[in-house]
Amino acid sequence: MLISNSNPRRLAACLALALASALAAVPALAQGFIGRTLNVPVPGGVAVVPLGDAAQAPQVSYAGRRVMVIRDSDRRWIALVGIPLGTKPGRQALRVQGGPAAAFEVRAKEYATQHITLKNRRQVSPDPEDLKRIERELDQQLAVYRAYREGVVPSNVMLDRPVGGRLSSPFGLRRFFNGEARNPHSGLDFAVPAGTPVKAPAAGRVALVGDYFFNGKTVFLDHGQGFVSMFCHLSAIDVKPGDEVARGAVVGKVGATGRATGPHLHWNVSLNDARVDPALFIGAAKRP
16 A cells, blocks of 8 residues: 655554554454453453553453452463353453553353253252252352452462363253253363362362261362352362462362262352352453
C-alpha cells in the first residue's frame, strides 16, 4: 500500500490504524503465560482480565466476592475470575478499587448429560434428618469457599494432578440420579483404585476436613486469595485443619465414601466462590 506523505496528519492516522490492526491480529502476544493458558471465559471457566502495571496490586471484586490478583509472566497485574456455571453469556463487570472498571465477555458453553443409578434411595431423596445434616455441612463448606486469605500469593496457579490415572466424569455434567435432576457435576473425577495417595496440587493450608453426607471423607485446601481445592470420597485423611501443606504432599487416600458408586477421586477447584473446571489448571480441558 502506498501512502502519500503530503498530508502528515493523514499519514499518522494511517500508521496508527495499521498498528492497531497488527496488534488485533496477534492478541496473544500482549498476554503473559497465565493469560494465554487459563483465559477460557465460559460458564464454569476462568476469565483472565488485565489490570495494568501499577506498583501495587489493585483490589478487585466480582459479584460481591474478592478476586485473585497476581502478576503474569509479563509482570503485569491480572485478575483471575472464576465464572459460576449458571452465568449467562454476555458482558460481566469487575469492580476495581481506586481504578477504572474492568469487564470481560462470557461465551456460551453446553455441557453433556449424565445418568447415574444409585441403590441407596436416601442418597437421591434424603429424609428430613439427612436434610438438616446436609444444610449444616453445606454452611461449613461454603464458609471455606467464600474465605479470602489476604496477602497470600498462591505458590502456583498451573496445578499438578492430585493423582495419576484416567480422567472419568468431566466437570459440568448435567446429572440425573435415578432419573431425577440434580446439581451439575462441580468437579473432575479420576478413575483410580482405593488407597491411591492424593497429593496437593499446590501449596496451601488445610481449611476443613470432615465426613459428609454427599462428599464422604473430605479435605479442603486453601491455596490463597479465594483459590481452593476440595478432595472428596476419600478412604482416609492424612492432614488436620491448620496444617500447612507443601506442593506434592499427601493429604489423603482415594476411596468411595459418601455418594459414590465406586472408588475414585472427585476434585473441586474454586475461585471467588465459583466452582470451575479443574481440567483448565492441568492442561486437560477441551478449549471451545
